[in-house]
Amino acid sequence: xxxxxxxxxxxxxxxxxxxxxxxxxxxxxxxxxxxxxxxxxxxxxxxxxxxxxxxxxxxxxxxxxxxxxxxxxxxxxxxxxxxxxxxxxxxxxxxxxxxxxxxxxxxxxxxxxxxxxxxxxxxxxxxxxxxxxxxxxxxxxxxxxxxxxxxxxxxxxxxxxxxxxxxxxxxxxxxxxxxxxxxxxxxxxxxxxxxxxxxxxxxxxxxxxxxxxxxxxxxxxxxxxxxxxxxxxxxxxxxxxxxxxxxxxxxxxxxxxxxxxxxxxxxxxxxxxxxxxxxxxxxxxxxxxxx
DNA sequence: GCCCAGGCACTCA
DNA sequence: TGAGTGCCTGGG
Numbered sequence: 001x002x003x004x005x006x007x008x009x010x011x012x013x014x015x016x017x018x019x020x021x022x023x024x025x026x027x028x029x030x031x032x033x034x035x036x037x038x039x040x041x042x043x044x045x046x047x048x049x050x051x052x053x054x055x056x057x058x059x060x061x062x063x064x065x066x067x068x069x070x071x072x073x074x075x076x077x078x079x080x081x082x083x084x085x086x087x088x089x090x091x092x093x094x095x096x097x098x099x100x101x102x103x104x105x106x107x108x109x110x111x112x113x114x115x116x117x118x119x120x121x122x123x124x125x126x127x128x129x130x131x132x133x134x135x136x137x138x139x140x141x142x143x144x145x146x147x148x149x150x151x152x153x154x155x156x157x158x159x160x161x162x163x164x165x166x167x168x169x170x171x172x173x174x175x176x177x178x179x180x181x182x183x184x185x186x187x188x189x190x191x192x193x194x195x196x197x198x199x200x201x202x203x204x205x206x207x208x209x210x211x212x213x214x215x216x217x218x219x220x221x222x223x224x225x226x227x228x229x230x231x232x233x234x235x236x237x238x239x240x241x242x243x244x245x246x247x248x249x250x251x252x253x254x255x256x257x258x259x260x261x262x263x264x265x266x267x268x269x270x271x272x273x274x275x276x277x278x279x280x281x282x283x284x285x286x287x288x289x290x291x
Numbered sequence: 292g293c294c295c296a297g298g299c300a301c302t303c304a
Numbered sequence: 305t306g307a308g309t310g311c312c313t314g315g316g
Contacts, residue, residue: 133314
């Protein structure tokens with residue numbers, strides 16, 4: 001990968017195994033606007049980024065090399081060797097080979113832990129457009145305005161202190177529904193220090209998961225999503241209904257308990273289970289497998 | 292109008 | 305321990 005700054009944008013060339021559409025739309029993040037299949041606006045870490053991907057280069061608009069290196073390289077995980085991961089998974093069986101080939105440009109994002117936590121608390125019993133709407137409502141109401149771009153106003157996701165001033169009623173007005181008290185419980189436990197989000201990455205995966213499970217409204221699935229998409233624990237295997245369906249469809253051929261699926265994933269995919277989950281999920285959802 | 296959606300908490304055996 | 309049920313809300 002090579003990159004250089006031209007005016008207010010960074011032009012990246014030689015980037016293999018990365019596709020902005022697949023990375024953004026494989027269900028791991030919710031703050032993006034799709035302009036076309038290769039043109040997205042993304043909000044993260046208090047920044048607004050426009051990305052245009054072409055055959056041989058990617059342009060990151062409204063940024064500079066320093067910000068690109070400090071924020072966007074880690075966020076998009078641009079320096080990891082995905083080729084080795086994909087080869088390893090593809091070698092396991094034909095199912096994975098097809099799934100990896102189908103989502104060959106997926107990267108697992110390294111998102112902000114707090115925003116990721118609240119986003120996945122909101123995600124339960126909701127579909128992606130609803131989740132995006134609630135997060136946007138919360139950002140507009142409690143975050144700070146970043147800028148106006150393409151005639152849209154963009155707001156940062158509120159930090160813990162900014163969200164803690166909200167009442168349950170105000171959060172419900174953002175269409176969060178029964179999840180509003182869960183969000184406040186997360187604020188309270190993080191502010192009081194009962195749950196330490198900044199130390200998660202240095203904890204063992206099991207300890208980090210137990211830390212997240214202290215929060216009301218956070219169960220195994222949501223904890224795993226936070227661990228995978230924000231903490232960098234790439235061996236976890238978040239198992240939602242889609243992943244459950246695709247695993248049953250391809251591997252078990254019958255209704256299977258989550259615990260059994262987790263055990264299989266740990267044994268079979270090992271330390272790369274999280275990557276396998278993303279390829280399988282994207283493959284299953286796009287092809288509506290098992291539905 | 293009814294049912295369900297990218298889970299979880301709560302209840303009851 | 306494990307299974308069953310309700311939940312805000314919007315869309316099909």
